[in-house]
Amino acid sequence: MKNILITGGAGFIGSHVVRLFVNKYPDYHIFNLDKLTYAGNLENLADVCDKPNYTFVKGDIEDLGFVMELFRKYRFDGVIHLAAESHVDRSIEDPMTFIHTNVLGTVHLLNAAREIWKDSADGKKFYQISTDEVYGALGDTGSFSETTPYNPHSPYSAAKASADHFVRAYHDTYKLPTVISNCSNNYGPNQFPEKLIPLFINNIKNNKPLPVYGKGLNVRDWLYVEDHAEAIDLIFHHAVPGSTYNIGGNNEWKNIDLIKKLIEIMDRKLGRPEGESLKLITYVTDRAGHDFRYAIDASKVKEDLGWMPKVKFDEGFEKTVDWYLANEEWFNHVTSGEYAEYYEKMYGNR
Ligand code: NAD
Numbered sequence: 001m002k003n004i005l006i007t008g009g010a011g012f013i014g015s016h017v018v019r020l021f022v023n024k025y026p027d028y029h030i031f032n033l034d035k036l037t038y039a040g041n042l043e044n045l046a047d048v049c050d051k052p053n054y055t056f057v058k059g060d061i062e063d064l065g066f067v068m069e070l071f072r073k074y075r076f077d078g079v080i081h082l083a084a085e086s087h088v089d090r091s092i093e094d095p096m097t098f099i100h101t102n103v104l105g106t107v108h109l110l111n112a113a114r115e116i117w118k119d120s121a122d123g124k125k126f127y128q129i130s131t132d133e134v135y136g137a138l139g140d141t142g143s144f145s146e147t148t149p150y151n152p153h154s155p156y157s158a159a160k161a162s163a164d165h166f167v168r169a170y171h172d173t174y175k176l177p178t179v180i181s182n183c184s185n186n187y188g189p190n191q192f193p194e195k196l197i198p199l200f201i202n203n204i205k206n207n208k209p210l211p212v213y214g215k216g217l218n219v220r221d222w223l224y225v226e227d228h229a230e231a232i233d234l235i236f237h238h239a240v241p242g243s244t245y246n247i248g249g250n251n252e253w254k255n256i257d258l259i260k261k262l263i264e265i266m267d268r269k270l271g272r273p274e275g276e277s278l279k280l281i282t283y284v285t286d287r288a289g290h291d292f293r294y295a296i297d298a299s300k301v302k303e304d305l306g307w308m309p310k311v312k313f314d315e316g317f318e319k320t321v322d323w324y325l326a327n328e329e330w331f332n333h334v335t336s337g338e339y340a341e342y343y344e345k346m347y348g349n350r
């Protein structure tokens with residue numbers, strides 16, 4: 001039995017990774033370490049919480065004493081690190097929280113792994129889940145490769161870039177067996193409705209304005225979350241220590257085109273006349289430092305590990321909308337409490 005630590009497993013991507021690993025690897029014991037911030041929700045894991053090879057641990061990666069204790073107790077064989085503050089807009093409001101969680105939290109985990117693996121790190125792996133945003137922004141053409149220099153623009157991406165630098169430094173200095181992957185925008189079930197797609201699904205459903213930043217011309221490359229989880233599985237098991245992989249959907253959309261497609265699907269599913277919800281589109285002040293375009297060259301992960309996205313966008317997008325419409329209770333839970341306050345603060349005077 002191997003003990004594998006997954007951090008941030010109660011969040012959006014983490015919950016899909018935990019589910020995949022718990023179901024696929026009965027000979028692994030999966031420990032899900034999560035602080036349960038506003039973005040963490042154990043409802044995301046209701047279907048695996050009673051499995052014998054799964055344990056939830058509530059805790060904060062910023063607490064070094066707690067992290068060290070946990071590593072000493074369970075002697076993890078591998079770490080897949082997803083816990084983070086993940087929303088760019090929040091990072092603009094409150095950069096310090098991002099520095100604490102994303103940088104300091106990551107370094108605490110690195111230190112704990114270094115200590116428990118100091119005699120032998122054979123067969124161990126510390127896997128940092130990162131983002132394409134560390135590479136900065138592209139113009140109309142080109143794509144990010146694994147050798148594109150880091151050039152982050154938001155406090156979120158600067159904190160993720162800093163954490164990635166520490167991960168590489170621990171590999172180079174202490175021979176810690178680390179790997180990093182940098183992925184593009186994920187979509188799918190269980191994403192917190194501060195992010196574009198679930199936020200807009202919720203607003204269309206409730207006939208609320210759709211706040212499009214700037215002119216809606218920014219471009220993102222969208223990947224279905226289960227495809228990302230499968231790439232993480234392959235990289236965790238097969239990537240050579242010290243390596244980096246880019247993961248992307250090869251699926252670029254201008255925000256406004258994606259929003260119009262979402263409206264078309266939602267109006268159909270809600271039985272509204274075609275185009276009815278277009279009137280909800282509201283252009284608002286642009287995000288500060290808004291990166292224009294991201295695009296990923298994912299040829300390395302395809303060539304080395306045979307990974308390619310499986311879920312076609314049309315299919316994944318419909319499935320995603322269906323999930324949010326069918327899971328009203330989940331939506332109601334995550335949008336109760338602080339959500340209304342957050343919404344007013346972010347969009348009240350835009
Ligand atoms: P999320 O915000 O949905 O989930 C983050 C999780 O981390 C939550 O469960 C939260 O409770 C937990 N967490 C936060 N601070 C913590 C702390 N101090 N200690 C322990 N747990 C803590 O995020 P997500 O969208 O699922 O992203 C997961 C990871 O993947 C992040 O590292 C993010 O940078 C990266 N990533 C995300 C995307 C994307 O499109 N969402 C794309 C590429 C990379």
Ligand code: DAU
Pocket residue numbers: 086087088089130131132133183184185186194195196197199211212213216218219220255287294
């Ligand atoms: O590229 C990977 C990144 O994708 C991850 O590292 C981040 O954790 C994740 O949040 C995501 O970042 P983005 O900033 O691209 O995602 P978001 O959903 O916030 O925004 C997507 C695009 O939509 C972006 O161009 C901003 C725009 N937008 C977003 C919101 C929330 C709007 O126009 N209106 C909005 O209300």
